Structure formats: C-alpha cells, structure tokens
Amino acid sequence: MYIGIDVGGTNLKAGLVDGNGKILRVQRVPLDFQGPESFAGMLADLTREILQNGESVEYVGIGLPGAVSGGDVLFTTNIPMENVPLEQLFRRHLDLPLLLGNDADCAAVAEFFCGAGKGTQDFGVVTLGTGIGVGLILDGKLRGGAVSSEAGHIVMRRGGELCNCGRYGCWERYASATGLIRLTKEVMDCRPESLLHRIAAQQGCVEGKTAFMAAEQGDEAALEVCREYVEDLADGAVSLINVVRPEVIAIGGGVAAAPEYLLLEPLREIVARESFSSHGGRATKILRAELGNDAGIIGAAFLGRVM
C-alpha cells in the first residue's frame, strides 16, 4: 500500500494506491494555503483520513508543481513556498517519511509503472502544459529532486522568445500548450478567413486544441499551425533523445489528446529521420502517455520505488 498526494492548482488529492497502481480510495480537500506549517498539517490530516481503516504505509509521496530537493521544497509555482523543509514540518505531525517529487517527475513514475513506460528501464515523459515538464527514469531510477530534468529549457532558438527561466528561446516557449496557443493566435492574425476564428469564438478563447479541431476539418491555416508546432516539438524531442537515448518517450498533457495523425505520427516521422539512431544505436519510441489525471497520485505514491 502506498499513499500519493497530488498538489494541484485548487485541490489537494490524496490517494491510497495498491502495488499495481490501482487507486483504492481518494480524499480531496480544497487548497487553502495558510503558510508552510499549516500546509504540512493538512498533509498529515489527509494521510490520517486516508489510513482510517488502519492500513500501514512506509512513506507518503507528494507531487508538487515546482522544484524539490530531498525533503525540501525549493519553490512551487502555485503556492508561495520557497526553501521550505516540508518533510521536517510534516514529521512534527506524523512519524512517516515524506518523499517529494515535482509533478513532471511524478507523471514519469506513474507511466513507468502503470502506463506507457511499463517494461522499460530508460524512460521519459514530456508533459505539454503551461510549460514543458520532463521526467526521466534512467536505468530504473528517477532523475528526481535536485537533479530533476529541466529539458523544457533546452535552447531551441537562440535569441528567441524570453522564457520564465531567464533564457531566450527555450523549447517550452514554443512547444508547450502556451506556445501552441501563441502560434495559433499569430497565424489567426494573418488569416482572417480561417476556420480557427469560428472555433475560437465557439470555445470562448484560443486553446491548445483549437488548431487541431480546425485542422481536422481541413482548414489550411490550422494545418500550417499543426505542422509548425510539431516541428518545434520534434526539435527539442530529438535533442533530448540524442542526449539520453531512452527506450520510450511518452507525450502527455492536454495537447497530447490531439488526433494521432496530426501530432504523434508526424512527430515520430521527424524523430526517426533526425535523431542520431538513424546512424545506429537505440531508436526511441514515441508513445502517448496513458494515465491522465491519475498520474499525479500514482506517481507520488510510487516515488519510493524509483529513488
């Protein structure tokens, strides 16, 4: 039995997970952040509630958007925590280890045991969201904590768009959902006739899926957006693959729900053609991530198995 807690934008979700990654029970509380001490207390309360039937666990895993190192939170992007010794605070309430992971790493751990990475030893997840979160498991061990991969910050275009990290031209500026939305808007500006406008109006705004929806109906401008987006996605993916050469890279996040022939198929083609494996060595497979929203709980719960 394992406990995983997923710290989302608005909720804390804690789950009791069995050895096969099945979520047996979930507790949800709204995320009402009143400082690190009370946050640690909330985590302990959630843990106690989850264990109400007397099950025992070796540790509690928690996944956060941000960066962690050992038992400390270096920073989070949704709540104001910086350099917080979270495990230490948690242990004031409960005598259990608290294992910390960032959300990209938790996604990788979940997929590694229960999804697209099953059966591999060298595996990565690329989550396309506000940014690009990358989690790597190499030789069966998570590159987590202080060495968590920040492959979203491979520079793709020197002197390009300013990134949140302070550099210019990072991969995530182009190939995240945010990048896709910006690209869609740029193309819309020059293509007033495009179906993109009608779909965006129906949705109320431009989203990551806007271009894919219009492209499915054959809209030329949208097809152009999809092609350019996939090229940007492939560019960083090939660099990442050339550095660590995993068996499988799984693509996750909302954008990954796009039709296969518009996203993953052209991505696979470019990767096969451009990655170094065309000259020999391991060829990396590109799959879709499988677990969706459950990945946060499962990945946090299984952190102790890959550390």
Added chain:
Amino acid sequence: MYIGIDVGGTNLKAGLVDGNGKILRVQRVPLDFQGPESFAGMLADLTREILQNGESVEYVGIGLPGAVSGGDVLFTTNIPMENVPLEQLFRRHLDLPLLLGNDADCAAVAEFFCGAGKGTQDFGVVTLGTGIGVGLILDGKLRGGAVSSEAGHIVMRRGGELCNCGRYGCWERYASATGLIRLTKEVMDCRPESLLHRIAAQQGCVEGKTAFMAAEQGDEAALEVCREYVEDLADGAVSLINVVRPEVIAIGGGVAAAPEYLLLEPLREIVARESFSSHGGRATKILRAELGNDAGIIGAAFLGRVM
C-alpha cells in the same frame, strides 16, 4: 589489472593498467586495417604481448571512434567497419570478453576514475575535436553502447550549418574545434588587419588555438572569435546540463588547453547565469579534463567497472 586498447587514427595502443589507473606497460602497433577478421586478430596479438609476464585479466576493453552496441561495432569513423561482431571475432583468438566503448565514453570513464570526475556519481565529458564527443556517467554507470550520448547533436540553430548527422544546426557544427576554425576564418575574412593572419601564417594554417593565441596578445578580432565561440559552447552545454544535471562536466580535447580566462572562466559565468540551477537544484561544475592522451587506454581498461 586491466587491459585497454585505444584505436587511434594511425595506431593501436594497448596498455596494462592497474587498479589506480596507472599505465604499467604500453604496446603500440601501426593501424594497418585489412578487414575485421585480421583486425580482431591484431587485438588478440596485442593482448598476448601485453600479458607476456603472465598477468591475468577479466576482460579486454577497447575504445573506438564511432558507435558500438554490446560486442558489435556499428560503425567507425577512421576504419571501414560496419555492423561487425568484433567481440565474437576476437573470441576466436582469445577466450576473454572484449568490452567495446566509443572514444568519448572512454574519455568519460577515465576522467571519472582518475581525473576531473573523481568522487562524483553523475559526470560528463565534452570532448572538443573534429566533432563534439560526449560521454555521460549517471549514477555511477556509463550511458554507453547503444545508449551512448550523442549530445553533440543537440540542435542549437535550426536551419543552421548542415551536420554530418544529416540535421542542420547541431551544437558540434559550432562548438567543436572544426567550428572554431571555421569561425576564425570567417572573422579573418572581414578583419585583414587582425593578428590572426600573422599567427595563422606562422602555424601554416588556421588551427583551433589560433584565435586563443592572438587573443592573448590583445587582438580585438581574436577576442571577438573567442567570445562568440564560448557563447556557442555554453549554449549546448547549458542545454545538456539542464537535461541531466550532472555534478561535473569536464571539457577536453585540444581546444580545452586554451587559457582559462578565455575559455573556462567565461563558460562558467554563462552556465551559472543561464542553467536552470540558478532557480534551484544542483549546480554543475565546469572543469578541465585532466588525462589527455592517456584517457583512451585508461577509459577502455576501466569500461567493465561502469557497465
């Protein structure tokens, strides 16, 4: 006791190496390639000669420029071998395992045990030569063979210079010794007054060190070359560091002999400023590789210790 064989451009060098990385004895033969079978026979002969005093070893390690996978050579860049089952051929002559590594990986192994990587668990060597060879040791194990890092093929400038790998704009097109020489020539073309011309004439040609020699004498054009070269080197280095976040990256190859204040110091500044560690997590140290020409033998000899 270990045996390492370094396959260079013109010679085979075999060394008997003790557990501390001390080379006790070296045998050199000219590289006269007459096909894979006779090449395997030469390796066996060299091994027998090295073991003339009756020492025993568990395996023979060999480092080659090219790509390997398990006991097979996928291709080499200096001799015509493609998909050669070298270990199998070797075993027809000698009942010893033959461990294969590419030269960049052997450099990393050697530095890991006896040079700039001593005491680390996550380590990389970036060798600046004709191309950029990268060897990675993560969690104490070599990313070798079919998963050997090809970080020289991180794309740095999309649509840039055509690379030998078939892609455009790879890091090694800019930051290898070859890239430095091309850049030096480009700047020389626009700066007829520069000291670069006189130094190149003295050397007989433009070399990797030409720009550094002129820069040391305060030549403005040469200083410009050095600055731009270091920026290119840093660009790929930061991307590599952001992906795997090693403790130490050692810079090797002829170019690494450049004065510290012109190469490694500005490189360290850019890496400290631009890598993700400025926001938290492990900061990677940049050191100079220490072992020079001995790295090939020592790294090949120690391959079995990191596999």
